Amino acid sequence: MKMKNTMQAAVLHAPADLRFERVPIPQINENDVLVRVKAAGICGSDLGRIMHTGTYHFPTIPGHEFCGTIDQLGSSVEGLSIGDRVLVVPILPCFKCTHCQSGHYGQCENYNYLGSRTDGGFAEYVKAPVQNIIPLPEGISFEEGAAVEPAAVTLHGMRRIKINPGDSVCILGCGPIGLFAVQFAKIMGATQIIAVDLDPERLSLSKKLGATDTINAETASVISSVKQLSSDEGVDVTIENAGSNITQVQAISCTKKHGRILYLGTAHKDVVIPPEVFEHIVRNEITITGAWNSYSAPFPGKEWDATLEYLEQKRLDVHSLISHQLPLSDAPEIFKTLDAHQLNAIKIVFQI
Known part of the structure; x- marks a missing residue:
């Protein structure tokens, strides 16, 4: 069966110019994973970047709070399988600078970042290095998974x-x-x-x-x-x-x-x-x-493990924070609405 080569995504072309359109599906390298995104959350920083400051280059697919299932594996990836439910960690550290060597990945001198410096989760598919992939336990919904990062x-x-x-x-x-x-x-x-x-x-x-x-x-x-x-x-x-x-x-x-x-x-x-x-x-x-971001050694950090543990134990309530669940096609309009203060939302999650 021939695989499709395009996907739907919310693409930022300039500040306040977010378009829902078709773009090529990312091509993975040997150490990458292609994730089929199932849910992606809106962060307050997304609103500022999309409507005012912009990302670091254009066009860019925003979104750094997301999860999904594995669609493709690079040839050197081991220990994961097609269909696995996973979280994607958005920071891409260099692992070489002094701060990375000290385990302070959030202070990396040369980091990349899904959703602002490279394409992120407001799309059907995202590619990420295997070290940025965390298994999402079966008892945690995709909507909850999209809130693990914040x-x-x-x-x-x-x-x-x-x-x-x-x-x-x-x-x-x-x-x-x-x-x-x-x-x-x-x-x-x-x-x-x-x-x-x-x-x-x-x-x-x-x-x-x-x-x-x-x-x-x-x-x-x-x-x-x-x-x-x-x-x-x-x-x-x-x-x-x-x-x-x-x-x-x-x-x-x-x-x-x-x-x-x-x-x-x-x-x-x-x-x-x-x-x-x-x-x-x-x-x-x-x-x-x-404090900035969520990372410590070993990468991505104990914070991620503990958050998943609290979710599994039902000690952390995410569902009560999710005020809106929307299709990704609504993204261009919802950001305009949020920027105009016309919607009182706590957490918006796109179902993709």
């Missing part, structure tokens, strides 16, 4: 900040990363989990997922409310996910003496810290940690 990103940061049993945690921003943070904080033994957001529905969901307290930043003073909930001390750990200049500064004032702050959100403009807030860092010996 969950692993969250867990990577939270392991860096070291949440201890009995800690109090404040989570600023209840998008997917924040809602995963609520769940991981509970898994790690935090006894007080304060979720902060502007959206009542997201706050309600955070409560369902394990938050002990919620603060609506639209109607309440975040810092005063956190202090009131923490005996006027602040919390042990504050996790900033929103990427808002307001929350990036609030995180400092919400944190107690000798506390820790984890920044997961991306700054989109200058972050201005008033002198008295900066003094809070210095005088109270606050530890500030940044």
Whole structure:
């Protein structure tokens, strides 16, 4: 039987120019795997890249949160079979630079990346090196599999900040990363989990997922409310996910003496810290940690293994975060809708 040589994909030709069209199916090399994509999630970074900043070259197929089944194997690939259910890890490290040699693949000097630097998961097929393929257990759906990457990103940061049993945690921003943070904080033994957001529905969901307290930043003073909930001390750990200049500064004032702050959100403009807030860092010996991506040694990292384990154990709820499941053909319009703030979505997954 003759194999088809084209596929459907959402292709970015320029910022705000995403087209659903037919393109050639990728040709694999001896150490590659061709994956038939079954589900792909939209990340907040996808929205910015597709509608504003663009990818690193054009045309590019975006999408880095995805999973599927193996369609083809390179001639040197062993231990995998056609039809296997798999996750695809999006970063393509060089494995040669100092950071890679130290196991810090997210800081690779020469990395490539599926969905921004090379073609990604908003397509019927994706090629990836065999080392980027992880088996997807049978008990985990493709929709859940598409959310493993952002969950692993969250867990990577939270392991860096070291949440201890009995800690109090404040989570600023209840998008997917924040809602995963609520769940991981509970898994790690935090006894007080304060979720902060502007959206009542997201706050309600955070409560369902394990938050002990919620603060609506639209109607309440975040810092005063956190202090009131923490005996006027602040919390042990504050996790900033929103990427808002307001929350990036609030995180400092919400944190107690000798506390820790984890920044997961991306700054989109200058972050201005008033002198008295900066003094809070210095005088109270606050530890500030940044985290990017989800990788550690051995590649791709323990974060991926643990996320899959929590999903299998039903300790991590992904389904409650998926607000929309759509066909990939909707991609051009859905990004325009999201950019215009005309859809209140938590996690959108394309079924492909």
